[in-house]
Amino acid sequence: MVHTSLDVVDEKISAMGKALVDQRELYLGLLYPTEDYKVYGYVTNSKVKFVMVVDSSNPALRDNEIRSMFRKLHNSYTDVMCNPFYNPGDRIQSRAFDSMVTSMMIQVC
Amino acid sequence: MVDAVLFEFLHTEMVAELWAHEADPDPGPGEQKMNLLVLESMGFRVGQALGERLPRETLALREELDVLKFLCKDLWVAVFQKQMDSLRTNHQGTYVLQDSSFPLLVRMASGLQYVEEAPKFLAFTCGLLRGTLSTLGIKSLVTASVAALPACRFQVVVQRS
Numbered sequence: 001m002v003h004t005s006l007d008v009v010d011e012k013i014s015a016m017g018k019a020l021v022d023q024r025e026l027y028l029g030l031l032y033p034t035e036d037y038k039v040y041g042y043v044t045n046s047k048v049k050f051v052m053v054v055d056s057s058n059p060a061l062r063d064n065e066i067r068s069m070f071r072k073l074h075n076s077y078t079d080v081m082c083n084p085f086y087n088p089g090d091r092i093q094s095r096a097f098d099s100m101v102t103s104m105m106i107q108v109c
Numbered sequence: 110m111v112d113a114v115l116f117e118f119l120h121t122e123m124v125a126e127l128w129a130h131e132a133d134p135d136p137g138p139g140e141q142k143m144n145l146l147v148l149e150s151m152g153f154r155v156g157q158a159l160g161e162r163l164p165r166e167t168l169a170l171r172e173e174l175d176v177l178k179f180l181c182k183d184l185w186v187a188v189f190q191k192q193m194d195s196l197r198t199n200h201q202g203t204y205v206l207q208d209s210s211f212p213l214l215v216r217m218a219s220g221l222q223y224v225e226e227a228p229k230f231l232a233f234t235c236g237l238l239r240g241t242l243s244t245l246g247i248k249s250l251v252t253a254s255v256a257a258l259p260a261c262r263f264q265v266v267v268q269r270s
Binding site: 044045046047074075077078081082084088 | 154157158160161162164165167170244245246
């Protein structure tokens with residue numbers, strides 16, 4: 001399911017290339033709703049894509065909460081990149097990153 | 110904000126340290142290339158991290174030219190506190206970035222003195238440009254040339270596969 005959402009992300013990116021550039025286009029919004037899950041996407045300038053899958057039974061997740069979660073994710077990812085012991089392309093093994101992600105998920109549940 | 114001169118001192122020491130390692134009496138051109146490669150790969154890793162951190166709040170960079178303009182303005186200002194003086198392109202993937210007063214060279218000389226020594230002071234910056242470009246999705250080859258200090262030119266050739 002994450003793979004199909006990646007296809008939707010690519011579609012949105014290529015569609016936006018022809019549109020105006022003056023909007024905040026990093027956040028892609030709700031990709032498409034399925035029966036049990038909602039999927040949100042976010043693309044960075046370095047073409048790194050973050051995909052978030054959320055259980056639909058949780059009614060209270062507002063748009064700006066999702067945006068702030070993506071912003072935190074982006075910031076932590078940037079910190080991981082700047083770590084000199086991390087080689088770009090490897091699997092992320094940073095404990096700080098993992099703990100940030102877990103705390104974010106706990107906040108939502 | 111940290112004083113820019115700290116980076117200049119660090120960079121000068123880096124070049125001096127790597128150059129001092131070829132203490133053999135007969136270094137040969139292979140050895141020198143190795144040191145330039147080390148400097149360039151250091152710049153590459155720094156550029157990769159900067160390429161992730163700097164464009165965070167900017168809008169999505171759609172075209173190659175936008176990315177190059179970002180390099181000339183935002184990257185140069187962040188690292189050297191000034192913008193690149195000129196950017197030219199042939200629209201076929203080659204870009205020439207010119208800086209008439211490159212901060213890492215400005216303290217050395219003004220004119221033709223030390224032109225042979227200049228390349229080792231530009232290797233790190235070439236790597237920096239290449240690293241930032243690679244994080245932003247552009248594979249390239251960056252070379253630098255100096256005609257007269259402190260002006261220098263960086264040539265970026267985009268490798269399309």
